[in-house]
Amino acid sequence: MLTYVIRRVLIAIPVLFGITIMNFVIINLAPGNPVDMYMTPDTPPELLELRKEQLGLNDPIIVQYFKWLGQLLSGNLGYSFSTSESVGSLIGERLGQTMLLGIAALILGLLIALPIGIMSAVKQNSKFDYLMTGLSFVGTSIPQFFLGLLCIYIFAVQLGWLPVGGTETLGGGGGLGDRLWHMVLPSIALAVGIAGRKVRYIRASMLDVLKQDYLRTARAKGLKEFIVTNKHALRNALIPVITVVGMEIPMLFGGAVIVEQLFQWPGIGQLTIQSILSRDYSTIMGLNLVAAIVVLGANLLTDVFYSVADPRIKYH
Amino acid sequence: MSAVEAPVPVAGGVAIPAQPERSEGAFRQMARRFVKHKMAVVGFVVTSLLILIAIFAPWLSPHSPYAVTAEFSAAPSASHWLGTDQVGRDVLARLIYATRVAVIVGFGTVAIYVTFGTVVGLLSAYLGGWVDMIVMRVTDMFMAFPYMMVILVVVSVLGPTLGTLVLVLALFSWPSIARLVRGSVLTLKQMDYVKAGIALGLSTPRIVFRHILPNALAPIIVNATFGVAAAIMAESGLSFLGMGVQPPTASWGNMLTDAQSISVMTDQPWLWLPPGIMILVTVLAINFVGDGLRDALDPKQ
Numbered sequence: 001m002l003t004y005v006i007r008r009v010l011i012a013i014p015v016l017f018g019i020t021i022m023n024f025v026i027i028n029l030a031p032g033n034p035v036d037m038y039m040t041p042d043t044p045p046e047l048l049e050l051r052k053e054q055l056g057l058n059d060p061i062i063v064q065y066f067k068w069l070g071q072l073l074s075g076n077l078g079y080s081f082s083t084s085e086s087v088g089s090l091i092g093e094r095l096g097q098t099m100l101l102g103i104a105a106l107i108l109g110l111l112i113a114l115p116i117g118i119m120s121a122v123k124q125n126s127k128f129d130y131l132m133t134g135l136s137f138v139g140t141s142i143p144q145f146f147l148g149l150l151c152i153y154i155f156a157v158q159l160g161w162l163p164v165g166g167t168e169t170l171g172g173g174g175g176l177g178d179r180l181w182h183m184v185l186p187s188i189a190l191a192v193g194i195a196g197r198k199v200r201y202i203r204a205s206m207l208d209v210l211k212q213d214y215l216r217t218a219r220a221k222g223l224k225e226f227i228v229t230n231k232h233a234l235r236n237a238l239i240p241v242i243t244v245v246g247m248e249i250p251m252l253f254g255g256a257v258i259v260e261q262l263f264q265w266p267g268i269g270q271l272t273i274q275s276i277l278s279r280d281y282s283t284i285m286g287l288n289l290v291a292a293i294v295v296l297g298a299n300l301l302t303d304v305f306y307s308v309a310d311p312r313i314k315y316h
Numbered sequence: 317m318s319a320v321e322a323p324v325p326v327a328g329g330v331a332i333p334a335q336p337e338r339s340e341g342a343f344r345q346m347a348r349r350f351v352k353h354k355m356a357v358v359g360f361v362v363t364s365l366l367i368l369i370a371i372f373a374p375w376l377s378p379h380s381p382y383a384v385t386a387e388f389s390a391a392p393s394a395s396h397w398l399g400t401d402q403v404g405r406d407v408l409a410r411l412i413y414a415t416r417v418a419v420i421v422g423f424g425t426v427a428i429y430v431t432f433g434t435v436v437g438l439l440s441a442y443l444g445g446w447v448d449m450i451v452m453r454v455t456d457m458f459m460a461f462p463y464m465m466v467i468l469v470v471v472s473v474l475g476p477t478l479g480t481l482v483l484v485l486a487l488f489s490w491p492s493i494a495r496l497v498r499g500s501v502l503t504l505k506q507m508d509y510v511k512a513g514i515a516l517g518l519s520t521p522r523i524v525f526r527h528i529l530p531n532a533l534a535p536i537i538v539n540a541t542f543g544v545a546a547a548i549m550a551e552s553g554l555s556f557l558g559m560g561v562q563p564p565t566a567s568w569g570n571m572l573t574d575a576q577s578i579s580v581m582t583d584q585p586w587l588w589l590p591p592g593i594m595i596l597v598t599v600l601a602i603n604f605v606g607d608g609l610r611d612a613l614d615p616k617q
Binding site: 014015030158164250252261272 | 473
C-alpha cells in the first residue's frame with residue numbers, strides 16, 4: 001500500500017511539472033499584458049515601461065517561467081499583478097469558502113441520492129424507479145446557473161425565505177445560523193447535479209450487488225429485508241460510489257465558478273473571474289495550479305480509500 | 317434498462333467474415349433495442365428537431381435576431397411571441413438563432429475531439445511502450461485541470477469567438493476518449509481474432525482500423541453523444557458568465573446573463589426562462605439519446 005502511494009506521488013511529480021508548463025504557455029498566449037490595466041490616456045509610456053520592468057514582464061518567457069517555478073518551489077505563488085497581494089494568501093482565504101460550499105454540496109447531494117438510488121434498485125422497473133431515473137437525468141441536464149437563477153427567483157425573490165447571495169447578512173453581525181442560511185441556495189445549485197449523477201450510479205451498483213448469492217443466504221437465514229438491503233447489500237454497493245465521489249471534485253471547481261459568481265460567494269471561482277477580468281495572470285496561474293493539485297490529490301485519496309474499503313483490490 | 321431481453325440472435329456467421337451483412341444485422345439489432353427505450357426515442361426526435369431549427373433558422377424566425385425595434389423589454393405580444401429584450405430585439409428570433417450556436421458548438425467540438433482522441437488512444441494502445449507512457453501522462457495533465465475553470469481561463473486568454481470556443485472545449489475533452497479507446501484496444505488486442513489476423517499476416521493499419529476499431533466503436537459513440545450535451549452545457553455556462561459567445565450573437569447562455577439583475581429576473585421572466593428551458597431540454601434530450609445508445613450497444617444487456 002505504502003509503496004503504491006509513494007509510486008503514485010512520484011508519477012504525479014512530472015505531471016505537476018507538465019501542468020506548470022501548460023499553465024505558463026496558456027497565460028503567455030494572452031494578448032496584451034496586465035500593465036494595460038493601469039493605462040489612462042495621460043499615463044507616460046516610461047512609467048508603464050518601468051512597471052513592466054518591475055514585474056519582470058520584459059524578461060524572455062523561459063526566464064519568466066523559471067523565475068516563477070523557482071519561487072513556487074520555495075512555496076511562493078507570487079504576487080497579484082493587480083492588487084500586489086500574495087497570491088498564496090489570496091487563494092488561501094478563498095479556498096476555504098469554496099471547500100465549505102463544495103463539501104456541503106457533496107453531503108447534500110449524497111443525502112438526496114442514497115435513499116433514491118437504493119429505493120430505485122430495490123423496486124427496479126417500478127413507477128418510482130422510472131420517475132426517479134427520469135428526474136436524475138433532469139438533475140444532470142439542468143445548467144447550474146439556470147437552476148441557481150430559478151432558486152433565487154422562487155425561494156429568495158418570490159417567497160423571501162432565503163437570501164439572494166453573499167455569505168452573511170450585511171451589518172447583521174453574522175453568526176453560524178446566518179452563515180448556514182446563506183449556504184442553502186448555492187449548495188442546492190451544486191448538489192442537484194451531484195445527486196443526479198449519483199442516483200444512477202448507486203442504483204446500478206446496488207442492482208449488481210442485489211443479484212448476488214450471499215444476499216439470498218442472508219434472507220434464507222431469516223434476516224429482515226430491511227437489514228439485508230441496508231446493511232448487507234448497501235455496504236458492498238457503496239464501494240464503487242467512492243470513486244465517483246472523487247470524480248466530483250473537479251466538477252465542484254467548475255461549478256464553483258458559476259455558482260459563486262451567481263451567489264456572490266467569495267471563493268476561488270469568483271476570484272478566477274475577477275482575475276480574468278483584471279488580467280491578473282499571476283493569480284490565474286496560482287489558481288490553476290492549486291486546483292490541479294487538489295484534483296490530483298483527490299484522485300490519489302480516492303484510490304487509496306477504494307482499496308481500504310475493498311480488500312479485494314490490490315495495488316502494486 | 318428494459319426488463320426482458322430477447323436472446324441475442326447470432327447475426328451472420330462466426331466463421332465466415334461476411335462484413336456488410338454482419339454490420340447491417342448489428343445495426344438493426346441496435347435500432348430495435350434503441351426504440352424500446354421510450355425516452356431515448358423522444359430525445360432523438362427533439363434533437364433532430366433542434367438540428368432542423370438550426371438549419372432553417374432564417375425561415376422559421378419571425379424577425380431578424382439583430383433588428384432593434386422601438387419596444388424595449390416588451391412583454392410577449394402577437395408580434396413578439398416571447399417579447400423583446402432590453403435592447404429591443406425579438407426574443408423568439410434570438411432563441412431560434414441561438415440553436416445554431418448550440419448545434420455548432422455541440423457537434424463541432426465532439427467531431428474534433430472524438431477523432432483526435434480516438435487516433436491517439438489507438439496509437440497509444442497499439443504501440444505501447446514509451447509512447448503509451450507519455451500519452452497517458454499527458455492525459456493525466458489535461459485531466460488534472462478542473463474542466464470549466466481551465467476552459468474559462470483559456471477561452472478568455474485566446475479571445476472568446478465561436479471558433480476558439482469549439483477548439484478549447486475539444487482541447488480539454490479528448491483525453492477521456494483517448495483513455496477509453498486505449499482501454500478497449502488493450503482488451504481487444506488480446507482477443508483471438510486479432511491474434512488470428514496477425515498470424516494471417518494482415519497489415520497493422522488493417523488490423524487496427526478494420527478489426528479493432530469497429531469493435532471499440534460502441535463506447536466511443538456513447539461517450540460522443542454525452543459529449544455533445546456536455547459541450548453545449550459548457551458553452552452556455554461560459555456565455556452566461558460573459559466569457560463565451562459574445563453579443564450581439566445570440567446564445568442561450570448569454571441570453572440569461574441579464575437575469576442576474578433582480579429587476580430583470582422578476583419583471584421580465586420572458587427574457588430568461590425560455591433560453592434556460594431550451595438549454596435544459598436540449599441537454600436532456602441528448603443525454604437520453606446517449607442513455608438509449610448505451611443500452612442498445614451494450615452486449616451485456
